[in-house]
Amino acid sequence: AQKITQTQPGMFVQEKEAVTLDCTYDTSDQSYGLFWYKQPSSGEMIFLIYQGSYDEQNATEGRYSLNFQKARKSANLVISASQLGDSAMYFCAMRARIQGAQKLVFGQGTRLTINP
């Protein structure tokens, strides 16, 4: 079974600072994908970044980067130069990359608040 753990229920950060959101995962699969989504108060889940288990380099997408440490089974999201619009819930998720496996398994999320 797959499991995602996000241990930070809430994070408070000053605008323009960098922030790291923690995510650890548990799986027996050798091939899998890790995802981060942002959920503003409007409810829509917005895809941010993806990391494959065999990717040798950490994924980056603009101000987002994923600190992937496979041996420690962690996939932390780093947001550089935070902005007020970054205030939202953030979810880490994984999907096994095997035939027929489609569902995403999500963590409980971290509520990020950016203070001016």
Next chain:
Amino acid sequence: DTGVSQNPRHKITKRGQNVTFRCDPISEHNRLYWYRQTLGQGPEFLTYFQNEAQLEKSRLLSDRFSAERPKGSFSTLEIQRTEQGDSAMYLCASSPPLKGGLGIQYFGAGTRLSVL
């Protein structure tokens, strides 16, 4: 290029009534997913369609729940004899074919169901 559309956005119903939600995926996406999200939790997988075929169902999907995707386009999720425990956000997502892609799931804004 429109995203995933869900209607209605909000639904208030009385216990015991039937409700139906609709999801229109991104046009070229052949895969469609339903998730349920309760307050303070991450989304939980309910069911998955590839084209018109329902290929996977979660144990969360009791006999009172039914989902369809006629002609492989839009999908409906029906809940019969609603219970207060059904109160949640119901999220729909779609993704393009996996072959050559990452299978990133793009979500709609959800339908928030309140059962009184």
